[in-house]
Amino acid sequence: MEHMDSSMDIQHLLMMGMDLYRWTFHDNWSEVVEQYKNNAAIHTMPINNKEDTALHVAANNNNAVAVKQLVDEIKRTTSAVESLKKKNGKGDTALHCAASIGSLQMCMCIIEADPHQGHVLIEERNKDGETPLFLAAAKGHKKVFFYLKDCCVGESIGLCRRTSDGQTVLHCTLYRDHFELAFEIIHKYKEGIVGFVDEKGISPLHILADKPSAFESSSNFRWYNWLAYQCIYVKPLRITSHSKSQQTALRGSTADTENPASNYISEHENVVPKNYWTSYDIFMAFTRFIIWPVWEAFGLEVIKTSRKKKEKHVWCGQILDGLWKHKDVAYVGGRVKAYVMPKPGRETDGPKGDAKQSADGGSQKVTADQDKLQGDAKQSAGVGNQKVTAD
Known part of the structure; x- marks a missing residue:
């Protein structure tokens, strides 16, 4: 029964x-x-x-x-x-x-x-060793990433790594061109993440140096592309404060919670006039909804393409500058041991603690030449300062 x-x-x-x-x-x-x-x-x-x-x-x-x-x-x-x-x-x-x-x-x-x-x-x-925090960064969802980071108890650096290949959130954001999020990750975690390499010994700087299209010096424009490129102003990346209390205040809202303007608090408003960014946003809104459609109606797709390129160039230059601030751990090479993020379950305080070890268990050095890598990266960083050769 x-x-x-x-x-x-x-x-x-x-x-x-x-x-x-x-x-x-x-x-x-x-x-x-x-x-x-x-x-x-x-x-x-x-x-x-x-x-x-x-x-x-x-x-x-x-x-x-x-x-x-x-x-x-x-x-x-x-x-x-x-x-x-x-x-x-x-x-x-x-x-x-x-x-x-x-x-x-x-x-x-x-x-x-x-x-x-x-x-x-x-x-x-x-099964790939990814946490929700890692997935949010890999897909470029900045506000979700920082909300989950704020909800973590203790140090969240270990949750920013995929165990299947050793890549961190900084690796993934640079691979997938999520430059805004990568810029903020560098600022938030600093040397705690910029020096880590994956299981193949690849550091975030290697990824950036392997993207020649990310820098102006590697671009060859026709004269009209070059003219449009020089006339375009790109708003530089800004470090923003992501307050958990602000995110919580959105609970129950029917608005788009992924892009609420109220979540942004600039930490650099003291270096420009108080109404600078407001005026800039009004001007850009006017450009986007009135001037830009007129340009596109006349077939000026070249302007749109040039804007995307310049955004990439300017933002990658800022990221390179951020890596340069932590050059002692970011520029890993033959004479500097690379930091490998420890396996899950092992405590870490960043590269100064147990996480500091050479690639592949501390016995193998990264084979890239440090001086060459640093020279190539600094040469590529000449965003806006080098003259672009026209076809």
Whole structure:
């Protein structure tokens, strides 16, 4: 009799899983939420061949309303953190999905499900050894990255590394041209991250030096491209303060939480007139919505292309300057041992502590020539100072 009851329970759960799959597929989230209210067992139930739960599906669909409703039911009926730590076939939690999508609202909802233990979710790694913090940086979601960083307990540098290949968030942001985020990572972590190399001995500076298109000195323009390039002004990168209290104030807002202007507090407003950036933003808005469409209507795509190139050149020059401030660890080569980020579970205070060791366990040196690398990088840094050769 007990065996029969057990079989009926399993059959009931299987049918429920099929219903959840059908409801999520057709965006019928009201039915899913209702079932979450009545049956806590389905909170961790895989519903598709990717082993996603309903919460994974809602996060991947960027459905912030459904995520909030499901998380509220999880908080009410079960241990929130244990259910939210449920992983899919890739090893991703719902927070991994929300961070990868770049939804600050969903990340806040999931983390604040348990304010005392929410930081534990940030420490979870998927099968590639990536944390939600790492995924947010790899996809270039700046506000999500700094929100998760602020939620970490203690030093977050260990969570900024992917264990499968040893790359840090700085490696990934430079590889994928997320220069704004890379610039702020250098400023926030300083020498704690700029000197780390991956398992192949590649440092962030190697990545930047391997991007000749990132610097003006390597660009060859036609005369009209050069003229447009010289006439374009690019707003330099600014260090911004990402306050966790400001992010929390956005909870429940229906506005776009990924791009709220109120989250930016410039730390450099004291070096320019008080209304400088406001005036600049008004001028750029006028240019973007009135002048720019007229230019594009006349087929001046060259201006748009030149702007993208100049942004890349100016911003990479700023990043190189940031690396130069920590040249003792950034310019790794034959005479300087490279710092390898320790494996997870090992305490680190940056390159000054246990994390300071040579590549490949301390026995192998990086084979790149330091003087050549430094010379090439400094030569490439002449953004705006070197004359571009016209075709």
